[in-house]
Amino acid sequence: MTGQHRIVVLGAGYAGLAAARRLADKARGAEITVVDSRTHFVERVRLHQQAAGQRIPAWDLRERLAGKKIRFVRASATELDTEQKRVLLDTAAALDYDTLVYALGSSADLDGVPGVAEHACSVSTPEDTAGFAAVAGTVVVVGNGATGIELAAELAETQTDSHVVLLGSAEPGAWLSARAQAHIRRVLERLGVEIRSDAKVIEVTAAGVRLADGTTIESAATVWTAGFGVPDLAARAGLEVDATGRVLTDSSLRSTTHPDIYAAGDSAVVAGPGGRELRMACATALPTGKYAADAIAARLRGAEPDTLRFRYVVQCVSLGRRDGVIQALHADDSPARAVLTGRVAAWVKEGIVRGAAWAARP
Ligand SMILES: Cc1cc2nc3c(=O)[nH]c(=O)nc-3n(C[C@H](O)[C@H](O)[C@H](O)COP(=O)(O)OP(=O)(O)OC[C@H]3O[C@@H](n4cnc5c(N)ncnc54)[C@H](O)[C@@H]3O)c2cc1C
CATH class of the missing domain: 3.50.50.100 (FAD/NAD(P)-binding domain)
Incomplete structure (x- = not known):
């Protein structure tokens, strides 16, 4: 490979942003791009407050990411081509990556019960x-x-x-x-x-x-x-996923089938303490996003990452x-x-x- 290492982070929620922020500090020299279908980061853990009529904080993703020299692309990722290492977007554009961070989060599961x-x-x-x-x-x-x-x-x-x-x-x-x-x-x-x-x-x-x-x-x-359900992008792309469509990961949060793809947050299956999977939570999305970035940065330096320590x-x-x-x-x-x-x-x-x-x- 020649030129800058291209890291694409899919999803600007807690996991994706924690990863991008950390990559900007640790993977110096890499080109980092964050993709999200929203223009603003909205504090998801406050959505019950918003539903009850309260105003909750939100901030402009492009502005904040530009401050860290991270490129922001506002688009919905529609397909993942793991052969070409390319993400297809709903804007008809495509993004090529050397390393991908998959952090597309979750949404309500509306299909389990009729009506x-x-x-x-x-x-x-x-x-x-x-x-x-x-x-x-x-x-x-x-x-x-x-x-x-x-x-x-x-x-x-x-x-x-x-x-x-x-x-x-x-x-x-x-x-x-x-x-x-x-x-x-x-x-x-x-x-x-x-x-x-x-x-x-x-x-x-x-x-x-x-x-x-x-x-x-x-x-x-x-x-x-x-x-809760998760986006089906990973499943459609042929990554190994669980029954809900969350990406199965190894001990360094790489996809078990695609080592150039790391997954974090709600859309990843991560082994936690006591052999239990980490539950979907902001409390796990932030550290897994951060850890994925550390693991990527370590490998870019030619080192093996430390193991994820979470409690x-x-x-x-x-x-x-x-x-x-x-x-x-x-x-x-x-x-x-x-x-x-x-x-x-x-x-x-x-x-x-x-x-x-x-x-x-x-
Ligand atoms: C009302 C409520 C209260 C909660 N309270 C708590 C709490 O108190 N403590 C706690 O630990 N957890 C809480 N949670 C859970 C927590 O919000 C989630 O676990 C956390 O947001 C997961 O972070 P994430 O980064 O994995 O995903 P998300 O925060 O969901 O971010 C995913 C991002 O991916 C983007 N995206 C998705 N699909 C695409 C696509 N195809 N293309 C481009 N972008 C895409 C989305 O726009 C989003 O910005 C709460 C959740 C809810 C709904």
């Missing part, structure tokens, strides 16, 4: 939340994972004309400690959220949701937070703007004893969210 795509909305991307309007009446939030809990609390706190129903098949926060779960339930109930933790939704209709036990719940709006520390769940839960975690993501709740937890979570945006910002 979701037609009748439900979601809070997974800025486009999803753009159309949110204040609803007077019942809002059903399906899925009581962290996103569903945060959204239900935010809506109940902000939109006092609506009645929020949170549906899931387990206790909200079931993966956290008993103390954290109890606090989540207490705050949701205080905010007026109706919790149904035995509800399996089998269909979404224009009028509401149908449950496996034969009952229906009428709603003015249904929001789907139960499950979980805390999980933060906001419960509106004035309350929250900070759950201490063991290295492998299982809950430890310590739990912080209340206003202090809300402040800590706000600090962590700001820190995450700072860590991604070039």
Whole structure:
């Protein structure tokens, strides 16, 4: 190969930007290009706030990346030609790469249950939340994972004309400690959220949701937070992927089948502590993006990269703007004893969210 080493980063979310920022510092001499279909970075971890009508921070990608001498291409990647080492864009242009960072993130999985795509909305991307309007009446939030809990609390706190129903098949926060779960339930109930933790939704209709036990719940709006999907670009290009389409990676985050492609964030399968896959989270997207950049920079220097050292520390769940839960975690993501709740937890979570945006910002 002659000339500059061309690194193309697909996706300017937390993982892609963390990678690009790090590459600009460590892979000096390489030509770095970031591709995203959006002009602005929007803090995805705040989309439940945006859905509830709050303004959330966003910044211009071209401007910020130019400051680090990183080229930005606003386009949607439509195809990956791994033979030619080329990314095809919806603008009819193409980008050639020597090394690719695949960080296309995730979006709501709208295909698993009938009627979701037609009748439900979601809070997974800025486009999803753009159309949110204040609803007077019942809002059903399906899925009581962290996103569903945060959204239900935010809506109940902000939109006092609506009645929020949170549906899931387990206790909200079931993966956290008993103390954290109890606090989540207490705050949701205080905010007026109706919790149904035995509800399996089998269909979404224009009028509401149908449950496996034969009952229906009428709603003015249904929001789907139960499950995420990923872009199918990698699968279509023949990279080895899991059942959802996430890229399988080796210990240095290279695709198991295409060593010139690294994957990070929600669209990658990464082995974590205790043999568990890292979960889809901003908390894993940032370090995996950064690590992928370190691994690329090491190999460009002719060195072998260090192994990825990742351990979980805390999980933060906001419960509106004035309350929250900070759950201490063991290295492998299982809950430890310590739990912080209340206003202090809300402040800590706000600090962590700001820190995450700072860590991604070039
Ligand atoms: C409401 C909500 C609250 C959350 N709260 C938390 C939290 O408190 N803590 C936490 O750890 N995680 C949280 N998450 C999860 C977190 O947001 C994601 O795990 C994280 O954003 C993943 O980062 P990423 O860089 O992999 O992907 P993303 O942030 O999704 O970025 C992917 C980028 O790729 C771009 N893209 C996608 N396809 C294409 C294409 N074909 N061509 C060009 N560009 C493309 C997108 O425009 C996007 O900018 C939350 C998620 C939601 C929805």
